[in-house]
Amino acid sequence: MEGILARELGLKEVLPENTIKTLVPQVEVDREVKPAPSRYRNEIAKYIIRRSSDCKLCGKCAQVCPHGVHVLKPGYKLFSAPHLNVCIGPSCQKTDHYCIDLCPNKALQMVENPMLKSMGDYRWTPDMLMATWKMAETGEAPLPEYGYDYETGASGGGFDRLRFKFPEKPPVELQDDDIDTSIILNRRNDGRPQVKIDVPWYGGGMSFGSVSNVIQLSKARAATAFNTFTCTGEGGYMERMKPYDDHVITQIATGLFGVREETIQRVRIVEFKYAQGAKPGLGGHLLADKVTPTVAKMRETVLGISLFSPFPFHSVYSIEDHQKHMDWIKHVNRRTLIATKVSTPNDVDMVAVGSYSAGTHIVHLDGGYGGTGAAPDIAKKNIAMPIEYAIVKVHRFLEQEGIRDKVTLIASGGLRTSHDIAKAIALGADGVVVGTSELVALGCIRCSRCESGRGCPRGIATTDPELAKDIDLDWGTQRIINMYAAWRKELVEILKRLGLRSVSELRGRTDLLMHLDYTNDSETHP
Amino acid sequence: MPKKYHIETKKIAPRLPKRGKFGIVDWREDCAQCHNCVKKACVYDRYRQEMQYIKNLDEFNSMFFECMGCFSCVQKCTKGLLALTVNPEYERMGNGYFTPDIILTTWNQAETAGIPVSGAGYRGKFTGSGFDSMWTDMSEIVRPTRDGIHGREYISTSVDIGRKPKLLSFENNKLTTTLPPLVDLPVPIIIEMFPEKYHFPNLIPMLLAVAVKTGTMIIVDWKYHHLLGAYEENHLSNIIFYLDKETPLPPPDILKKLRLIEIVDSDRIEQRINEIKAVNPELVVSIRVELDACGEQRSIELAHHPFIEVIHIVSDINGNQTGAEKPKFIKDMTRIIHTSLVKDGIRDEITLIASGGIALAEHMAKEIICGADVITINMPLLIGLECRFCKNCRDGFACPAKIETITAEYGIGRMTNLIAVWHDQLIEVMGAMGMREARRLRGETGRALFFEDLEEETFGRHFGKRIRA
Structure with a gap:
C-alpha cells in the first residue's frame, strides 16, 4: 500500500532524481470510535x-x-x-x-x-481532566447530566474568560455533514503540496526520551486515523514510525539530535524548533536518567549523560540564517513543507513575518503556559506571553503586512479542549497544536513528575521499560482517536451554532467572542 | 576573561518532617492486604518506606509528606480503599503572600541548591497581583546562547552600588573626572535585616558567613553588631551597618574598613553623610527610605541631591506600601521612582536598592526590570531554614522549627544554597532574554510584558473596556 502523498501526487513527479526514495508502505488506521475504558481499576x-x-x-x-x-x-x-x-x-x-x-x-x-481538591490545578481543573478521560473512553463529550464544568479552566484569564456569543438560533440551518473542519497547511503557492488535514489540529512534538515508544506510536496512529500529523520532537525518528511517515513531522531542534537526511526525506513536514513554550529561551535538557541505551543510540550520544539542546541554533543569528537552514531542508526534500516553531516574545509579530519572508509555510507559536515535558518552574510561569495574546498580535500584523493568507498560523501552549481550539481560531489562528490533552487522554493526571527518577508514574513520560508497559499500543491509539472524535463533534457543533460552514470561516472572528472581563462594547471600541 | 562567579553548594538535609502538599493517605477498613500499593502502584516506593518507618519508630514519619500525588495507589488499590487529599497542615502554612507553594519550593531549593524543575506545563493562574502581573521577555533569535549558562560565554550578574558620574571628562587623553567610590557585588542580592519580630540573634553571624561565601553583603543594625562576634573584624567589607536617627557613628577604625553604610532618612542626612565622609571619604552611604505614603516622593526628591549616592526603598515584608489603606506594591512604586528619575535625567547617577516582597528568584529579576539596581532578601532565607511562617516567633511563642538551635553548618549551607540557586535562576531568565549583564537588566521594562498593557493592546481593541481589576 502506498502512502497518501504517493497516491495523490505521484512521487516521481515530486522527487528530484538525486533524492533517495525512502517511503515505505503506509499503514491506514481506522477512525472508528470504540470503547477504551480506563486502565485503572478505580476511576476517579x-x-x-x-x-x-x-x-x-x-x-x-x-x-x-x-x-x-x-x-x-x-x-x-x-x-x-x-x-x-x-x-x-x-x-x-x-x-x-x-x-x-x-x-x-x-x-x-x-x-x-x-x-x-488534590487533583488538577487552575489550568486543568478536576472536571476538565475527568471530562477528557470520558471523551477518551467513549468518543463523546460527557453528557450535561454528569455536571462536568470542563469547557473552561479556573485560571481566571485568557481562554478561561472568553466565551462564544452564540445566537439564539443559528443564522443558517446546517447539518453535520455540511461542516468542513479541514485546514490547508501550505498557502504559499510555491509548487509544494498544499497538505490538507481533516481537523484543525495536530500533535505536538514529544521526543522519544521524553515519552515512551508506545506513546509516540499511539499519537502517530491517531494522527493517521484523522489525516493529521504528529511530531517526533527532538531526538530522532524511530524505525517503527516509518509506516506513518505521511503523518509525521520531524523536528530539527538546536541540538540536532537524530537529524539525518534520510529522516528528513521521509516526511511531508519538517519543523524547525527555535523555542518551546514550556521553557522559552532556554533550550532543551534531557536528564541523564532518561538517556537509556535506546535513546542514546537514536540520538547518537553517550548512555547516561544529560543532553542539552542549546539555545538558539548556533548557526542562526538572523532571518537570513534562518532562510539558509530552510533552503537546506527544501533542497534535501523537494516535497516537504517547513514549519517554524517559535515562542511568544514581545516581538513575536516581527518574528512571524520574518519567518514567512524566509520561506516558512507554517508559523507555529508556542505560548508560555504550555509544554508537556520537564522545565524549570521559573521559565514556565514567567517567560514570554500567553498564547492568547500572541495569536491576536501575530494575526493582526500578518493582516497589516498583507500576507495573512499566505502563511498558516498554528498556535499551541495551554490549549486543552475543543472550545480552546475554537477560541484560538476565532482569535486568529488557522489551527492549533495539542500535547497535554493527548497525554491526559492516556491517563496523565498532571502530577508534574515527568522529570523525577525513572519518569512518569503513569507510564507516559518515561523510557523505563517496566513503567512503559502500563500502556498498550491499541488502547493508547484508541484513547486518542476517541478524544479527537469527541473534539471534532464539539467543534462541528460550535460551527453549526454559529452558522459557519467551515472552520476556516471562523478564523479571526473575534466578533463572535466575548470576554467576561470587558464591556464587549464594540461600537465604542471597534 | 575574569574568573566566573560561582557559589559552592552542597546538599543540606532538612531537620524536620517536610509538610508536603499531599500528606494524607486514608487507609480505610477492609484492606485486602494484597500489597498492590506497596509492591506495584507506588513507583516512588513510599509504602515500603512506611514499613521501614514502622520498624524504626525513632525516625520521624516523613515519607507520606513526600507523596507525589500521582494517584497510582488510589487507582490501583484492589479494593478501592485509598483516598488522597491535600494536607491541611500544608494549606495552613504561609501568610497569604508567602504561599505554601513558595514555602515548599524554598525549602527544596535551600536543601538541594537545584533549580526547581517540573513537568506538564504551568499550573497556576493566568495572572495575579504584584509580580504575577508581568512576564519577562525572551529573545527569539539573537541572544547569548545556553552556553552562557553552562560554560563558554559569560552572563554577568555583577552590580555597582554608589553614585556614578553623569559624564567623564578627559584632557590630553587622561581622565580628569574624579570617580566616586563604588561597591561592586557579584550578585544583585543583599541580605536585609529581619523585622524586629522575626529577629533570631543566633542567625546574625551565620548570615554574615553566607554573605562572605556568596560575595555579597549583609545589613546589620549597629545596635546588634556585638552579635557578629569574631567575624565582624575580619569581614567588615561584607557588612553594611545600619544607623538609626539617634545612633552614634561606629568608631573610626571600623568606619574606615567598611565599604557601605546605611542611615535612616531624616532631616539631618546631609550632616550625617558629611560626618561619615569626614572619617572615610571612600565609604558609600545609603539612605533608607520607608515606602509609606510619602516614600516615593521622598525618594525622588532625595535623588536630586548631589550628595546622595544610594537610596534604599523599603516596603513591608509582603512588598506593600506601609500605612496605606490601599497599599501600592513594591514593583509599581519602584517603577514610578525609576521612571521619574529617568525623565529627570538622573537615573544613572543613583543606585536604587529595593526591599520587601521578594519571595522568589523570579521576583528578583522582575524587580530589577522595574527599576531596582539591587534587591534585598530576609524572609526567604528564614524560610530556607525550614521556617513555616507560622508567626509564632512574631507573637512571642517558641519556634516550632527551632531556628534558635540550628548549627552553623546547616544554617550557612541552606542559606548559601538558596542564594546560589537564585543566582542560577537569574541567569536562566537573563539567558532567555538575551541579556549579558544584570546592570543592563535594570529598568529594561521594554523587555518585560505587563498584563495591563497586553490586555489593552490585544483584548481591549476587540472587547471594549476592561471592567475587572
Missing part, C-alpha cells in the same frame, strides 16, 4: 456515594440505577466497589431512579468527591 469520580451501616443489602439501589453504579453480583451477599464514575450525581435527583431517595433505609449519601 466527581461524586461518591457513601453506604452506611443502615444498609440492609436489599439491592434496591442496584435494581433502580440504569447506569450500573451499584454492583451486587449474583451469589454475593455484599456489594462490590461501586462504579462511581458512571454516576451522574445530583442531576439524578430529577429522575425516578435516584438511589439516595429510593433507598428504603436511607443508607446512602451522595457527596462531591473530596479527593478532587
Whole structure:
C-alpha cells in the first residue's frame, strides 16, 4: 500500500532524481470510535456515594440505577466497589431512579468527591481532566447530566474568560455533514503540496526520551486515523514510525539530535524548533536518567549523560540564517513543507513575518503556559506571553503586512479542549497544536513528575521499560482517536451554532467572542 | 576573561518532617492486604518506606509528606480503599503572600541548591497581583546562547552600588573626572535585616558567613553588631551597618574598613553623610527610605541631591506600601521612582536598592526590570531554614522549627544554597532574554510584558473596556 502523498501526487513527479526514495508502505488506521475504558481499576469520580451501616443489602439501589453504579453480583451477599464514575450525581435527583431517595433505609449519601481538591490545578481543573478521560473512553463529550464544568479552566484569564456569543438560533440551518473542519497547511503557492488535514489540529512534538515508544506510536496512529500529523520532537525518528511517515513531522531542534537526511526525506513536514513554550529561551535538557541505551543510540550520544539542546541554533543569528537552514531542508526534500516553531516574545509579530519572508509555510507559536515535558518552574510561569495574546498580535500584523493568507498560523501552549481550539481560531489562528490533552487522554493526571527518577508514574513520560508497559499500543491509539472524535463533534457543533460552514470561516472572528472581563462594547471600541 | 562567579553548594538535609502538599493517605477498613500499593502502584516506593518507618519508630514519619500525588495507589488499590487529599497542615502554612507553594519550593531549593524543575506545563493562574502581573521577555533569535549558562560565554550578574558620574571628562587623553567610590557585588542580592519580630540573634553571624561565601553583603543594625562576634573584624567589607536617627557613628577604625553604610532618612542626612565622609571619604552611604505614603516622593526628591549616592526603598515584608489603606506594591512604586528619575535625567547617577516582597528568584529579576539596581532578601532565607511562617516567633511563642538551635553548618549551607540557586535562576531568565549583564537588566521594562498593557493592546481593541481589576 502506498502512502497518501504517493497516491495523490505521484512521487516521481515530486522527487528530484538525486533524492533517495525512502517511503515505505503506509499503514491506514481506522477512525472508528470504540470503547477504551480506563486502565485503572478505580476511576476517579466527581461524586461518591457513601453506604452506611443502615444498609440492609436489599439491592434496591442496584435494581433502580440504569447506569450500573451499584454492583451486587449474583451469589454475593455484599456489594462490590461501586462504579462511581458512571454516576451522574445530583442531576439524578430529577429522575425516578435516584438511589439516595429510593433507598428504603436511607443508607446512602451522595457527596462531591473530596479527593478532587488534590487533583488538577487552575489550568486543568478536576472536571476538565475527568471530562477528557470520558471523551477518551467513549468518543463523546460527557453528557450535561454528569455536571462536568470542563469547557473552561479556573485560571481566571485568557481562554478561561472568553466565551462564544452564540445566537439564539443559528443564522443558517446546517447539518453535520455540511461542516468542513479541514485546514490547508501550505498557502504559499510555491509548487509544494498544499497538505490538507481533516481537523484543525495536530500533535505536538514529544521526543522519544521524553515519552515512551508506545506513546509516540499511539499519537502517530491517531494522527493517521484523522489525516493529521504528529511530531517526533527532538531526538530522532524511530524505525517503527516509518509506516506513518505521511503523518509525521520531524523536528530539527538546536541540538540536532537524530537529524539525518534520510529522516528528513521521509516526511511531508519538517519543523524547525527555535523555542518551546514550556521553557522559552532556554533550550532543551534531557536528564541523564532518561538517556537509556535506546535513546542514546537514536540520538547518537553517550548512555547516561544529560543532553542539552542549546539555545538558539548556533548557526542562526538572523532571518537570513534562518532562510539558509530552510533552503537546506527544501533542497534535501523537494516535497516537504517547513514549519517554524517559535515562542511568544514581545516581538513575536516581527518574528512571524520574518519567518514567512524566509520561506516558512507554517508559523507555529508556542505560548508560555504550555509544554508537556520537564522545565524549570521559573521559565514556565514567567517567560514570554500567553498564547492568547500572541495569536491576536501575530494575526493582526500578518493582516497589516498583507500576507495573512499566505502563511498558516498554528498556535499551541495551554490549549486543552475543543472550545480552546475554537477560541484560538476565532482569535486568529488557522489551527492549533495539542500535547497535554493527548497525554491526559492516556491517563496523565498532571502530577508534574515527568522529570523525577525513572519518569512518569503513569507510564507516559518515561523510557523505563517496566513503567512503559502500563500502556498498550491499541488502547493508547484508541484513547486518542476517541478524544479527537469527541473534539471534532464539539467543534462541528460550535460551527453549526454559529452558522459557519467551515472552520476556516471562523478564523479571526473575534466578533463572535466575548470576554467576561470587558464591556464587549464594540461600537465604542471597534 | 575574569574568573566566573560561582557559589559552592552542597546538599543540606532538612531537620524536620517536610509538610508536603499531599500528606494524607486514608487507609480505610477492609484492606485486602494484597500489597498492590506497596509492591506495584507506588513507583516512588513510599509504602515500603512506611514499613521501614514502622520498624524504626525513632525516625520521624516523613515519607507520606513526600507523596507525589500521582494517584497510582488510589487507582490501583484492589479494593478501592485509598483516598488522597491535600494536607491541611500544608494549606495552613504561609501568610497569604508567602504561599505554601513558595514555602515548599524554598525549602527544596535551600536543601538541594537545584533549580526547581517540573513537568506538564504551568499550573497556576493566568495572572495575579504584584509580580504575577508581568512576564519577562525572551529573545527569539539573537541572544547569548545556553552556553552562557553552562560554560563558554559569560552572563554577568555583577552590580555597582554608589553614585556614578553623569559624564567623564578627559584632557590630553587622561581622565580628569574624579570617580566616586563604588561597591561592586557579584550578585544583585543583599541580605536585609529581619523585622524586629522575626529577629533570631543566633542567625546574625551565620548570615554574615553566607554573605562572605556568596560575595555579597549583609545589613546589620549597629545596635546588634556585638552579635557578629569574631567575624565582624575580619569581614567588615561584607557588612553594611545600619544607623538609626539617634545612633552614634561606629568608631573610626571600623568606619574606615567598611565599604557601605546605611542611615535612616531624616532631616539631618546631609550632616550625617558629611560626618561619615569626614572619617572615610571612600565609604558609600545609603539612605533608607520607608515606602509609606510619602516614600516615593521622598525618594525622588532625595535623588536630586548631589550628595546622595544610594537610596534604599523599603516596603513591608509582603512588598506593600506601609500605612496605606490601599497599599501600592513594591514593583509599581519602584517603577514610578525609576521612571521619574529617568525623565529627570538622573537615573544613572543613583543606585536604587529595593526591599520587601521578594519571595522568589523570579521576583528578583522582575524587580530589577522595574527599576531596582539591587534587591534585598530576609524572609526567604528564614524560610530556607525550614521556617513555616507560622508567626509564632512574631507573637512571642517558641519556634516550632527551632531556628534558635540550628548549627552553623546547616544554617550557612541552606542559606548559601538558596542564594546560589537564585543566582542560577537569574541567569536562566537573563539567558532567555538575551541579556549579558544584570546592570543592563535594570529598568529594561521594554523587555518585560505587563498584563495591563497586553490586555489593552490585544483584548481591549476587540472587547471594549476592561471592567475587572
